Amino acid sequence: MAAQYFRSRLNEPHPQRFTLVFRNGELLRHQDPLAVAQYLADARLAEVHPEPPRRHGSDRINQID
Numbered sequence: 746m747a748a749q750y751f752r753s754r755l756n757e758p759h760p761q762r763f764t765l766v767f768r769n770g771e772l773l774r775h776q777d778p779l780a781v782a783q784y785l786a787d788a789r790l791a792e793v794h795p796e797p798p799r800r801h802g803s804d805r806i807n808q809i810d
Contacts, residue, residue, distance in 0.1 A: 753780055758775055759798060760778070760798075760800075761775060761777075761778060761798075762774075762775045762777065762795075762796040763776045763777075763778070763780075763781050763793050763794065763795055763796060764776070764793070764794045765780075765781065765784055765790060765793055766790075766791050766793070766794065767789045767790055767791055767793075767794040768789055768790075768791045769789070772786055774796070774809060775796065783795055
C-alpha cells in the first residue's frame with residue numbers, strides 16, 4: 746500500500762472522506778481518495794458519495810477534565 750500523509754493539527758481541515766456503494770448494497774464508509782481511486786476500476790462499485798466534514802469535537806475520543 747502506498748504511504749499516506751494526514752494532517753494532524755487541529756486547526757487544519759481533515760482530508761476528504763467518501764462512502765463507496767456497491768451493487769450488492771454493501772457500504773464502505775470513511776474512505777480516503779486513494780481507496781476511491783483503487784475501487785473506480787472495480788465493476789462491483791455502483792456509486793461514490795462525499796461525506797460531510799467532521800467537527801473537531803467528534804475527533805476527541807478521550808477527554809480529561
